[in-house]
Amino acid sequence: MIKLSIDKAVGKPLAHDITRIIPGKSKGPAFKKGHILSKKDLAVLRDMGKSNVYVFDPDKGYIHEDNAAKVLAESFQQKWFTLEGPSEGRFNIKAQINGLFKININLLTFINQTETIICSTIHQNTVCFEGMTVAATRIIPVAIEESEFWPIVEEIRDKGPLLRLLPFSRSKVGVVATGEEVSSGRVKDYSLDILSLKVQSLGGKIISHQICPDEKKAISRAIRQMAKDGCDVIITTGGLSVDADDVTLDGIISSGAKLISYGSPILPGAMFALAYMGDIPILGIPAALFYYKATVLDIFLPRAMSGDRVTREDIVRLGHGGLCLNCPKCTYPICPFGKG
Structure with missing residues (x-):
């Protein structure tokens, strides 16, 4: 050039x-x-x-920005995405299905450190819907020498994929509502009113719902039965604080599930519990569920329903971005909450 x-x-x-x-x-x-x-x-x-x-310099081999952007967009992903472009040297990458967006952050950093190639994305672990733009790429110069371009592309392919989309394949959800007040009928159980819409928005269905008193054995038995009945994800509601009557955590542990974490740097949701019974995630959701529009559940339900296995380290890192601002008009998920 x-x-x-x-x-x-x-x-x-x-x-x-x-x-x-x-x-x-x-x-x-x-x-x-x-x-x-x-x-x-x-x-x-x-x-x-x-x-x-x-x-163009006729003595050198160049790749124009449009062609380079297409090659890059194709190398960043393998399936569940579509491409849009070129437009002024840029290709957009769009979700082909509903799913959870995952990024290889180290590879993204490598790409943007090359000084000739950029890739911009939405946040990791965003819930994506079909047709949604999730990333875009281009080269900085209007053309790039082939001798510089192709080695970078090969390294991206070797370390990739950069982008993944996990389908919400775990669609059968069980709900264990706990508390003497709801099991006795003194207080209405609102868990289904709140959870049904959240589960359905991810393509799932609540196939089992049980109300248990504050008894460890009853809670444990309900969890085991839901696992036996084919639930892909199990949610417990309430009973996770330090009150003397709260035994939901004991019930989760007694079921034979492996406890990953109790307590999270996420507000609302500090008393969140996560356990796994085999590959079935058990989400212990504190009572904040019944008051706030967005809670710790909204962060981890999509990950559970997509089969994304969460570690204690994942939860700890969410202290960065884990504070809900309780805005007068909630715009979640278009907000910083849970976007660590």
Whole structure:
């Protein structure tokens, strides 16, 4: 690629699109890549403030920004994504299905440290819906030498994929509502009213619902029965604080499930418990569920229903971004909550 004054570039093919912006009216290419400049184009270029342009150097092998962006977008992912572009050197990557968005953060850092290639994404662990743009890529120059480009692409392929989309394949959910007040009928159980919509939004269905008193054995028995009945995910509600009557955590442990974490740096949701019975996640959701629109459940339910196994370290890291601001008008998930 050679930089020439516009006068000397007459008769030569442009190496890139030249964008023209008319404030408040339009933005788009005035001249497309490959356009052979003529003398009549010079006035338009000067009106755009252009004194120099890039033309192709016939002695070197280059990949134009449009072609490079397509190669990159294809190398970043393997399935469940579609591509959109090119537009001014950029390709968008879109979700092909509903699912949980996962990013290889180390690889993303490597890509953006190359100084010639960029990739921008939405946040890790975002719930994505079909057609949603999740990432975009382009090269910084209008063209890149092949000798520099292809080794980077090969390294991306070797370390990848950069992007994954996990389908919400664990669709059968069981709910264990706990508390003497609900088991006795003194207080209505609102768990299904709240949980049904959240589960359905991820393509799931609550197939089992039991109300248990504050008794370790009853809670344990309900959890084991739901696992036996084919529940992919089990949610318990309430009974996780330090009150003398709260035994939900004991019931979870007594069921034979392996406790991963009790307590989280997430507000609301500090008393969150996570356990696994084999590969079945058990989410112990504190009573904050019944008051706040967005809680720890909204962070971990999508991960549970997509089969994304959560560790204690994952929970600890969410102290960064784990504070809900309790906005007067909740806009979750379009907000910082849970976006560590």
